[in-house]
Amino acid sequence: MTESTAPRRSYRAPDPGEHLWGASPIYRRTVENFNKAVEVLKLDANVAARLRRPERVLVVSVPVRMDDGHVEVFTGYRVQHNDSCGPYKGGIRYSVDVDLGEVCSLAMQMTWKTALVGLPLGGAKGGVSVDPRMLSYREVQDLTRRYTSEISPIIGPETDIPAPDMGTSERHMAWIMDTYSARQGKLSQGVVTGKPVDVGGSLLRREATGKGVVYCIDEAAKHLGIDVSKTTFAVHGFGNVGSVAALEMAARGAKCVAVADVGGALIDPRGLDVAAIVKYAETHNGTLDGFADGSRVADPLQALYAKCDVLIPAATGNVITGENAHKIDCRILAEGANAPTMVAADTELQNRGVFIIPDVLCNAGGVTVSYFEWVQGGMHFFWSADEIDQRLRSILTTAFARMLEEMKTSGTSTRVAALCLGIKRVDRVMRARGLFA
Ligand SMILES: NC(=O)C1=CN([C@@H]2O[C@H](COP(=O)(O)OP(=O)(O)OC[C@H]3O[C@@H](n4cnc5c(N)ncnc54)[C@H](O)[C@@H]3O)[C@@H](O)[C@H]2O)C=CC1
Ligand SMILES: O=C(O)CCC(=O)C(=O)O
Structure with missing residues (x-):
């Protein structure tokens, strides 16, 4: 697009997004990374302007009668960033940190992620601002x-x-499927993925993110000439992603020197028993509090600062900052979490x-x-675990x-190269559909 020097007509009031999501530091950081890719790609300014904003944003009030009888009203979000390549797709997060800026940022990341790996899906994200650990089973259901x-109305x-x-x-996904189906008056298993296998879920969906993280680590190690079996690693966040990634690394013979959950870090340079920690977490409501081995420190960030070959952030975002980046001592940073690294870091x-x-590749x-689950559910024919793993x-x-190829041709970083691949595909599809012709 050629920029005109004539003064622009003012078509509307200043960007309303500025007051909604644009002011959020998390959203700004995501856009900052997007802008770097736009520059490398020399992306059309009209396309870039469209992609900087989500397509649809829904904010909902969620009243729940609590066990003590009072009604608490929570705030929930579903943000649909882009569906050029296929139906909107993205997870639902329960955390006190959830806000509109975070959900918009994660929705945009989903668009680049699905496009990068070539899925016929778009990008979305949802969430509720709540600490689920404070709720009883009935309250969270x-x-x-x-x-x-x-x-x-929009899913x-x-x-x-x-x-x-x-x-x-999985259990939340089963409730979502059941509630949506009841509203439709018919079974609708395809409305959600990550369901338990018994209600139409896919084998390996639960393990998929952590396994994928380690498949990417295998590739990075090959590229760098590192033997994974001889590496040390640390994991920040020990839930679905962190625990499976740790088990996969341990299965390759790598030594775990630190893990962390929200309650603190467990550190032992001589090596921690990952299988024992996983078992402990499973039988103690997900927490590592009270695990006997390693030194337990209250600050979970200490796991990020452990000297190791491979560092796997697998918890919340924005944990590696301009202030603490100098304490990170690893050769490979495998972003299991979404957006763990701030731009300065x-x-x-x-x-x-x-x-x-x-993150857009690593996780x-x-x-x-999830895509495999959707496909299998549509066919009513389910694949073996081996088939899924290979695919x-x-x-x-x-x-x-x-991504390595794009890095070479564009002379850019891994992050910008991965974003460029995702953005290029969305741009191509939008043009093929006649948008921005
Ligand atoms: N579950 C999935 O399939 C996918 C998850 N991700 C990303 O991976 C990350 C982790 O997700 P899940 O494992 O599913 O969550 P999860 O809820 O299963 O586990 C989260 C873990 O992080 C810990 N944690 C929470 N806040 C923390 C903090 N401030 N410091 C240290 N630890 C903290 C929790 O104690 C728990 O161990 C998130 O960033 C998520 O967006 C990305 C792609 C897919
Ligand atoms: O499995 C999915 O559909 C989305 C997972 C997700 O939210 C993510 O990749 O960040």
């Missing part, structure tokens, strides 16, 4: 069912398909030669097997190789 009812098997994210799991770590596997295993690995290794 009621919250999930009411949230589902509130977002029902569906062919329109927008939620899945698990931080704070939600990203630059510092790259300058220090840390190989970063960016794409989850949405990839997952093949998709991620292909995307990894394409």
Whole structure:
């Protein structure tokens, strides 16, 4: 697009998005990374302007009668960023940190992620601002069912398909499926992925994100000439993604020197018994509090600062910042979490030669097997675990190789190269559909 020098007509009031999501530091950071890719790609300014904003934003009030009798009203969100490549797709997060800016940012990331790995899906995200650990089983079920009812007008098997994210799991997906189906008056298993296998879920969806993280680490190690079996690793966040990634690394013979959950870090440079920690967490409501081995420190961030070959952030976002990046001592940073690294830290770590596997690729295993679940559910024919595993690995290794190629041709970082691949595909599809002709 050529910029005109004539003064622009003012078509509307200043961008309303500025007051909604644009002011959020998290959203700004996501846009900052997007802008870097726009520059490398020399993306048309009209397309870039469209992609900087979500297509649809829904904010809902979610009243829940609590066990003590009072009604608490929670705030929920579903943000649909882009559906050029297929139905909107993205998880649902329960956390006190959830706000509109965060959900918009994660929805945009989903668009690049699904496009990067070549899925026929778009990008969305949802969430409720709540600490699920403070709720009873009944309260969290009621919250999930009411949230589902509130977002029902904009979700569906062919329109927008939620899945698990931080704070939600298979059981929440079963409640969402059940509530949505009841509202439709017919069974609608395809409205959500990440369901329990018994209610139409896919084998390996639960393990997919953590497995995918380690498949990407395998590729990075190959690229750098590192033997994974001889590496040390640390994991920040020990839920679905962190625990499976730790087990996969341990299965390759790598030594775990630190893990953390929300309650603190467990550190032992001599090596921690990952299987024992997983078993402990499973039998203690997900927490590592009270685990006997290693030294337990209250600050979970200490796990990020452990000297190791491979660091796997697998909890919340924005944990590696301009302030603490100098404490990170690893060779490979494998972003299991979404958006764990702030822009200033990203630059510092790259300058220090840390190989970063960016979130949009590193944790794409989850949405990839979600896609498999959606496909299998549609066919009413389910694949074996081996079949799923092979397809997952093949998709991620292909995307990894394409990222390296893009890095070389564009002379850019792993993160910007991965974003460029995703953005290029969305741009191509939008043009093919006649938008921005
Ligand atoms: N579940 C999935 O399939 C996918 C998850 N992700 C991302 O992976 C990350 C983790 O997600 P899940 O494992 O599903 O969540 P989860 O809810 O299963 O586990 C979260 C873990 O992080 C810990 N944690 C929470 N806040 C923390 C903090 N401030 N410091 C240290 N630890 C903290 C929790 O104690 C728990 O161990 C998130 O960033 C999520 O967006 C990305 C792609 C797919
Ligand atoms: O499995 C999915 O559909 C989405 C997972 C997700 O929310 C993510 O990749 O961040």
